[in-house]
Amino acid sequence: MALGKNYDGQDCSLAKALELIGERWTLLVIRDALYGVRRFGDFLAHLEIPRAVLSQRLGMLVEAGLFTRRRYQESPPRDEYVLTEIGQELWPTVYTLAKWGERHLSREPMRLFHHVGCGAELDQGAVCPPCGVRPALSQIEVRPGPGLDREKRDQVTLALRQPHRLLEPLLP
Amino acid sequence: MALGKNYDGQDCSLAKALELIGERWTLLVIRDALYGVRRFGDFLAHLEIPRAVLSQRLGMLVEAGLFTRRRYQESPPRDEYVLTEIGQELWPTVYTLAKWGERHLSREPMRLFHHVGCGAELDQGAVCPPCGVRPALSQIEVRPGPGLDREKRDQVTLALRQPHRLLEPLLP
DNA sequence: CACCATAGTTCATTCATCGAACCGACCGTG
DNA sequence: CACGGTCGGTTCGATGAATGAACTATGGTG
Numbered sequence: 001m002a003l004g005k006n007y008d009g010q011d012c013s014l015a016k017a018l019e020l021i022g023e024r025w026t027l028l029v030i031r032d033a034l035y036g037v038r039r040f041g042d043f044l045a046h047l048e049i050p051r052a053v054l055s056q057r058l059g060m061l062v063e064a065g066l067f068t069r070r071r072y073q074e075s076p077p078r079d080e081y082v083l084t085e086i087g088q089e090l091w092p093t094v095y096t097l098a099k100w101g102e103r104h105l106s107r108e109p110m111r112l113f114h115h116v117g118c119g120a121e122l123d124q125g126a127v128c129p130p131c132g133v134r135p136a137l138s139q140i141e142v143r144p145g146p147g148l149d150r151e152k153r154d155q156v157t158l159a160l161r162q163p164h165r166l167l168e169p170l171l172p
Numbered sequence: 173m174a175l176g177k178n179y180d181g182q183d184c185s186l187a188k189a190l191e192l193i194g195e196r197w198t199l200l201v202i203r204d205a206l207y208g209v210r211r212f213g214d215f216l217a218h219l220e221i222p223r224a225v226l227s228q229r230l231g232m233l234v235e236a237g238l239f240t241r242r243r244y245q246e247s248p249p250r251d252e253y254v255l256t257e258i259g260q261e262l263w264p265t266v267y268t269l270a271k272w273g274e275r276h277l278s279r280e281p282m283r284l285f286h287h288v289g290c291g292a293e294l295d296q297g298a299v300c301p302p303c304g305v306r307p308a309l310s311q312i313e314v315r316p317g318p319g320l321d322r323e324k325r326d327q328v329t330l331a332l333r334q335p336h337r338l339l340e341p342l343l344p
Numbered sequence: 345c346a347c348c349a350t351a352g353t354t355c356a357t358t359c360a361t362c363g364a365a366c367c368g369a370c371c372g373t374g
Numbered sequence: 375c376a377c378g379g380t381c382g383g384t385t386c387g388a389t390g391a392a393t394g395a396a397c398t399a400t401g402g403t404g
Contacts (some may be wrong), residue, residue: 007200010220012270013274013277014270017269017272017273017277018269031184040212075370075371078223078381089272089276090269092185092296093272096264097184097186097265100262103261104258106185106191111187125297125299126262164402185363196391196392197392211350224352224392227352247402249401250350
């Protein structure tokens with residue numbers, strides 16, 4: 001979409017949230033970051049998003065405090081974009097929306113989310129049914145599901161063919 | 173904004189969900205419908221959305237099965253837009269995102285959500301803490317919170333100054 | 345009949361996205 | 375040290391969506 005950006009009249013926390021993360025592509029960038037994507041080029045290849053838009057979105061998300069930009073090597077200088085605590089707290093929103101899409105718009109799940117401790121699959125509310133808790137992100141593993149795409153060949157897609165913990169860097 | 177509409181490459185249930193509800197204004201329309209707004213003119217006045225956009229969105233949401241359009245009086249002919257079961261299932265997404273916005277972007281909550289049975293306020297996961305369940309929508313009451321807007325004067329805003337059950341028609 | 349209300353559609357302007365081309369820093373190689 | 379390649383951007387013209395004001399259609403009200 002192009003979400004124009006502001007919802008001026010709406011004195012509502014949902015509208016404020018949407019001013020930040022409601023623009024086209026933004027929530028997909030955050031989803032990728034939850035999966036462990038960190039570098040500009042990896043977001044670019046996985047999302048097939050125009051470079052200018054990705055650049056604008058990452059800049060805005062850093063500005064808003066959802067990501068930090070961190071130099072991870074000096075020569076050549078390279079930065080990575082990592083979710084802050086605030087950004088990480090969007091996980092329940094991302095998860096419940098993806099589950100909704102899965103129930104109503106897909107035939108089979110493309111990814112499955114499991115609690116690392118006990119191995120059980122998370123329920124609709126991101127709770128681990130046997131344990132009765134919402135696991136921390138570091139205790140959640142993404143696994144490929146039966147409906148998974150076979151077409152895409154970018155590094156991120158390939159890396160996600162293996163089970164992987166959320167937030168762990170996905171690529172070297 | 174303009175959210176372009178499709179995320180072609182993304183074989184992912186989140187992307188499919190965003191193709192439906194990721195466009196500008198769409199999630200706010202759904203939030204209003206959860207509050208009990210049903211008529212074209214009420215969405216219009218409360219959201220201050222351009223008429224053409226509201227018309228396009230409602231048409232698309234009916235098409236997609238998130239709303240039904242129902243004639244509620246014959247003379248003059250008037251239709252109302254009501255959430256289907258599928259649309260209602262977006263409640264957890266809407267709620268968790270609004271709560272996120274409340275924690276990080278507002279000082280005080282503008283609306284509070286209580287379980288009708290026991291009167292307790294819902295937690296971050298839309299669960300009623302004493303009861304340990306996620307109440308059905310009909311068992312949730314929206315109440316005005318301390319941060320509430322005093323400016324707006326449209327019918328919907330005024331009606332929401334009183335406690336009100338979700339989905340119950342907000343206006344006569 | 346004049347006038348109002350509701351629910352739209354039409355249309356010109358403005359603004360965001362798109363995608364290809366370009367840029368600049370740095371590396372490795374010969 | 376020239377050459378080509380990679381990474382992470384910025385720039386720019388074309389396209390498409392959102393905006394807001396004006397207009398249409400239908401039916402009621404006084």
